Amino acid sequence: MTTTTPSSVGSGLDRVEGLDKVTGRARYAFEYSPRDLAYAVPVQAVVARGEIHAVDVDAVLKCPGVIAAIWYGNAPRLASDDGGELAVLQSPRVAYRGQYIGVVVAETLHDAREAAGLVRVEYAAERHDVELRADHPGLYRPEVVNPDFPADVEQGDPDAALAAAPIVVDAVYSTPAEHNNPMEPHATVAAWDGDGLTLHDSNQGASAVRDTVAALFGMPPANVRVISPHVGGGFGSKGLPHPHVVLAALAAKQVGRPVKLAVTRQQMFAVTGYRTPTIQRVRLGADAGGRLTAIVHEAFEQSSTVKEFAEQTTVPTRMMYAAPARRTTHRLVRLDVPTPSWMRAPGETPGMFALESAMDELAIACGLDPVELRIRNEPETDPESGLPFSSRNLVACLREGARRFGWAGRDPAPGVRRRGRLLVGTGVAASTYPVYRRPSQAGARAEPDGRFTVRIAAADIGTGARTVLTQIAADALRAPVDRVRVEIGDSALPTASLAGGSMGTASWGTAVVRACEALLEELDRRGGDLPVGGVEAGADTTEEIRGQRRFARHAFGAQFAEVGVDVDTGETRVLRLLGVFAAGRIVNPKTARSQLVGGMTMGVSMALLEESVMDREFGDYLNHDLAQYHVAACADVRDIEALWVEEDDPHLNPMGSKGIGEIGIVGTAAAIANAVHHATGVRIRDLPIRLDKLV
Ligand code: MOS
Numbered sequence: 001m002t003t004t005t006p007s008s009v010g011s012g013l014d015r016v017e018g019l020d021k022v023t024g025r026a027r028y029a030f031e032y033s034p035r036d037l038a039y040a041v042p043v044q045a046v047v048a049r050g051e052i053h054a055v056d057v058d059a060v061l062k063c064p065g066v067i068a069a070i071w072y073g074n075a076p077r078l079a080s081d082d083g084g085e086l087a088v089l090q091s092p093r094v095a096y097r098g099q100y101i102g103v104v105v106a107e108t109l110h111d112a113r114e115a116a117g118l119v120r121v122e123y124a125a126e127r128h129d130v131e132l133r134a135d136h137p138g139l140y141r142p143e144v145v146n147p148d149f150p151a152d153v154e155q156g157d158p159d160a161a162l163a164a165a166p167i168v169v170d171a172v173y174s175t176p177a178e179h180n181n182p183m184e185p186h187a188t189v190a191a192w193d194g195d196g197l198t199l200h201d202s203n204q205g206a207s208a209v210r211d212t213v214a215a216l217f218g219m220p221p222a223n224v225r226v227i228s229p230h231v232g233g234g235f236g237s238k239g240l241p242h243p244h245v246v247l248a249a250l251a252a253k254q255v256g257r258p259v260k261l262a263v264t265r266q267q268m269f270a271v272t273g274y275r276t277p278t279i280q281r282v283r284l285g286a287d288a289g290g291r292l293t294a295i296v297h298e299a300f301e302q303s304s305t306v307k308e309f310a311e312q313t314t315v316p317t318r319m320m321y322a323a324p325a326r327r328t329t330h331r332l333v334r335l336d337v338p339t340p341s342w343m344r345a346p347g348e349t350p351g352m353f354a355l356e357s358a359m360d361e362l363a364i365a366c367g368l369d370p371v372e373l374r375i376r377n378e379p380e381t382d383p384e385s386g387l388p389f390s391s392r393n394l395v396a397c398l399r400e401g402a403r404r405f406g407w408a409g410r411d412p413a414p415g416v417r418r419r420g421r422l423l424v425g426t427g428v429a430a431s432t433y434p435v436y437r438r439p440s441q442a443g444a445r446a447e448p449d450g451r452f453t454v455r456i457a458a459a460d461i462g463t464g465a466r467t468v469l470t471q472i473a474a475d476a477l478r479a480p481v482d483r484v485r486v487e488i489g490d491s492a493l494p495t496a497s498l499a500g501g502s503m504g505t506a507s508w509g510t511a512v513v514r515a516c517e518a519l520l521e522e523l524d525r526r527g528g529d530l531p532v533g534g535v536e537a538g539a540d541t542t543e544e545i546r547g548q549r550r551f552a553r554h555a556f557g558a559q560f561a562e563v564g565v566d567v568d569t570g571e572t573r574v575l576r577l578l579g580v581f582a583a584g585r586i587v588n589p590k591t592a593r594s595q596l597v598g599g600m601t602m603g604v605s606m607a608l609l610e611e612s613v614m615d616r617e618f619g620d621y622l623n624h625d626l627a628q629y630h631v632a633a634c635a636d637v638r639d640i641e642a643l644w645v646e647e648d649d650p651h652l653n654p655m656g657s658k659g660i661g662e663i664g665i666v667g668t669a670a671a672i673a674n675a676v677h678h679a680t681g682v683r684i685r686d687l688p689i690r691l692d693k694l695v
Contacts (some may be wrong), residue, residue, distance in 0.1 A: 009588075015464055037259070041116040041261075043101055043103065043104065043121070044097075044100060048094070048096055048130060049125070067255050071103075076253055079219075085243055085339050088100055096337050099243075133300075140331065145315065153318055161293045166288055167286045168285050172279065174279045176610070180274065181626065191252060197223065202238055206493075209491070227489070234499070236346060237341065274340055279300040286365075290366040290373045293325060297317040319379070319385075323383065345662035360670070374430055391582070396645045401579075404580065405578045407426070414680065422567070424562065427671045428671055429558075432557070436553075442455065442539055446523055446534050452484045454512055457494060458496045472505075496508055502555075502662045514544070518539055553652065555659065555663050561576065563672060572676055579642045579668075582645050582658075583647065599666075604668065
């Protein structure tokens with residue numbers, strides 16, 4: 001059964017579904033049209049806080065093609081709610097502008113859209129509060145921050161250490177609300193068959209959607225099937241189901257027909273999550289040699305009135321640098337806004353913007369090179385827990401990056417390099433992302449024709465997950481990749497963890513390796529005697545992951561940026577961006593580079609463009625389409641490269657890999673802001689770096 005083949009892990013295998021994607025054969029959630037399909041268009045609240053008194057649907061029901069108009073007054077009751085935002089149409093309360101307060105179902109999308117515009121709603125509007133401020137009277141300390149870190153951590157006496165420090169940086173940084181904009185907007189096609197529910201849905205984990213939806217409708221999980229073979233991006237916004245999934249299922253139940261609901265790009269700005277804005281005060285104390293004596297990092301963030309979402313903004317600061325005295329805190333305020341959610345490297349992204357900007361300010365205050373400053377503050381072990389790092393190669397990334405980028409001999413003086421109309425400067429920042437792994441199950445099957453099928457409810461959101469799992473399985477089976485087929489994206493497959501937290505490859509890969517090993521053992525035992533139906537084996541990694549040794553496990557990186565700022569217009573262009581990462585073994589250099597460069601591109605976007613602007617009067621993010629919410633386009637990407645250093649870490653998983661989906665964005669904005677300071681002498685502490693802040 002088995003042959004000796006060269007290792008597939010480490011090779012740049014093309015995406016196994018690449019041809020399907022470019023020829024249109026790969027189908028996305030919206031493209032499934034079961035028989036007897038109806039279309040749903042949601043109705044959204046136009047007040048930010050209040051109560052619905054009456055809904056008039058008379059005109060709607062007279063419209064051609066309309067099948068139903070559903071709102072709180074006539075919606076089926078859910079079996080349970082999730083403590084908030086998924087309890088769609090279960091209460092007359094309005095908690096944020098844009099919230100779903102009804103849905104119109106019709107024969108065609110056009111009929112539904114036209115009729116939805118005719119729903120008349122009477123509200124008792126209440127005064128709303130949508131503004132995050134560091135002195136907001138409603139600020140409180142959450143019990144924990146995501147996923148389960150203490151909100152505040154204090155070691156030593158940071159106040160005394162700051163008072164005694166010869167060099168102190170004390171600055172406030174802020175980042176705006178930002179909205180995830182995957183290419184494929186969210187969509188769900190819901191079809192009931194008796195007590196069974198099938199969802200074609202765009203998400204980052206079919207098993208999680210199944211479990212959540214089953215609980216809401218009071219069904220056993222086995223009665224819900226979620227099918228999601230191809231997903232056009234998520235960046236966290238498809239990590240857990242948003243209210244439209246429930247709305248589609250509820251509408252389909254009410255009308256007794258399959259229902260298709262596509263969230264529009266404009267609607268996404270209210271109903272599919274976003275990154276909380278942050279205000280962060282960072283205080284660093286150091287001796288004359290730049291050795292940190294104190295780090296204090298305090299974050300202020302928002303959540304909604306329906307659900308607590310506590311971004312872990314200052315958590316990376318707990319393990320980045322050695323300092324005997326440290327305090328990291330989080331304060332939240334519940335505003336009349338949509339609930340923030342995950343957006344690529346939630347926590348690390350805004351948190352490291354502040355910390356790594358402050359480190360640049362400290363380097364200048366100490367008269368030290370910013371690369372050298374970071375090397376001097378490299379901890380031996382995790383400063384917070386005292387645990388050893390499973391591997392930590394930040395210094396190697398900084399050194400290799402400096403060499404490749406041409407950092408040596410950099411003149412630290414700001415505002416003195418002129419190239420034509422541009423003031424030019426360079427900046428550096430560190431990057432990091434934690435290494436997680438979650439239990440998953442997988443099945444592996446030897447087919448009678450000598451091929452293998454591997455099954456796991458993993459999600460490929462454009463990352464290349466299907467491809468790397470094929471490589472991992474092929475190596476575990478000692479078979480060539482073209483004899484291995486990996487089936488993913490269906491909750492009917494063995495239960496798997498999310499495509500989130502950069503832990504997909506580690507979590508699913510472990511389960512796939514164990515299932516393949518079990519299959520080889522089974523084949524061995526049978527001595528080549530393969531029954532007609534083939535042989536199957538399965539694995540569950542719950543015990544293995546629970547039993548793993550405790551280490552501080554993190555990936556690291558160094559981001560180097562060169563910017564040019566137009567002296568007349570203040571326009572900033574990123575001329576060069578180089579990221580060097582230490583992320584364990586790289587399973588597929590082609591898809592890995594794509595993830596890292598993609599993350600860095602999103603970092604350019606964050607540094608220069610992305611900003612959701614809250615309209616205080618109406619309580620709404622007012623720039624809610626891609627014409628007004630700007631994201632980096634091809635013209636913004638001049639010269640972006642991602643490299644990695646060799647890292648052999650035996651304490652991770654059978655592949656020796658660390659996650660790479662998110663680390664690319666971390667630190668990018670700080671490297672760019674630091675380069676802008678070097679170019680112009682102007683320190684931008686509030687993102688994005690708009691031209692009006694520079695002229
Ligand atoms: Mo990622 S924001 O954990 O999907």
